[in-house]
Amino acid sequence: MENSKIWKTLGVYESYDEANTERNKIVNEYQLVKKIKIKNVFFHKRTPLVDEVAKVNSMIRKGAKLVVDEDCVEAFQELGHEPILHFKAALSLADVVIDCTPSGNENKEKFYQPLLDQRFCANKDKKRVFIAQGSEKGFGTPFAHGINDEILESDPNFIQVVSCNTHNIASLLKALSSDSFYNVIQGDFTCIRRANDISQEGGFIASPEVGSHSNNMFGTHHAKDAYDLFATMKQHPDIFSSALKVNTQYMHIIRFNIEIKGFSSRDDVIEMLENNKFIALTHKNIANKVFSFGRDHGYYGRIFNHTVVAMDSINTKSCQGNTRVSGFCFTPQDGNSLLSSAAAALHALHGETYKDYMKVLDKFLFNHV
Secondary structure, eight states: OTTEEEEOOSOOOOOOOTTOTTGGGSOSHHHHHHHTTOOEEEEEOOSOOGGGHHHHHHHHHTTOEEEEOGGGHHHHHHTTOOOSEEHHHHHHHOSEEEEOSTTHHHHIIIIIHHHHSTTTOTTTTSOOEEEEOTTOTTSSEEEOTTTSGGGGGGOOSEEEEOOHHHHHHHHHHHHHHTTSTTSEEEEEEEEEEESSOTTOSSOOOSSOEEOOOOBTTTBSHHHHHHHHHHHTTTOOOOEEEEEEEESOSSOEEEEEEEEESSOOOHHHHHHHHHTOTTEEEESOOSHHHHHHHHHHHSBTTBOOSSEEEEGGGOEEEEETTEEEEEEEEEEOTTTTTHHHHHHHHHHHHHGGGHHHHHHHHHTTOOSBO
């Protein structure tokens, strides 16, 4: 099986705006997969749950192939599923593995690294790329599509797609830096985090909860993660972050204050943001409206942009010949890292031509929300 891959999936997206003719050009997942030339998509489901039967069936209807652990086959069959392969067998066939679990580093040591070890891998010349999510610090090279794509040229075997808020912070900095951090003096970010996702049963809080500054240089991990991302390009921004969690399920919000060299008007800043395709602007000032727009008009209810900046909040202030840019932006936490996973996977499969395949997905980005 050439160009096969495993997608470990924790959620299935459930809404697609059929009225939007531009996005309706790709009418289902099968056609999309054909356009980006992926032959097989496997998804590994670890636990047989009766309340997720519909989700698994939905994935299978769309062309994905169910993979389970060998000792769980009968339990899945009792729920009406017919697994295609055992997990380890599918893993040995995969060119790309996207690990969406909170156990990426553990899985790396237990499953992925041995596949790259000649002692354990019969097909040791097979190219393999393993991708984990933002929480799995140290899994591999930090990556965000549109920020540090050049790191893919070194063909890393292990890639950590950075978190949703890291995508947001990084895009703001890149948009205001003119692709060179000579222009950015410093940045301060307050991450106002939602309590839990709408699909989660636990973790909700009754009132706002402030976080601690565990790092003297960066504050919270959000600035440190963005710094580490830019460090892959030998850029070292002076940034600091704080965080608090609030009792909402909709979206993270970031309050930013970025100082850039020279004078820039508010209109100049808006133009800089508009010129970055990963940034959307909005006149909406409330998270539920931004979230609802994504649900109604985004691909599978997702906003793929790295950030959605509230235009009414943008302010510029002259400071000793420089400009402080401040405002609020929304983090599309359930969608803004997905294109990074796609870019890393498509580069692994198609090399430098991955950029041509990524153009198929650009139509899911918004200029305005």
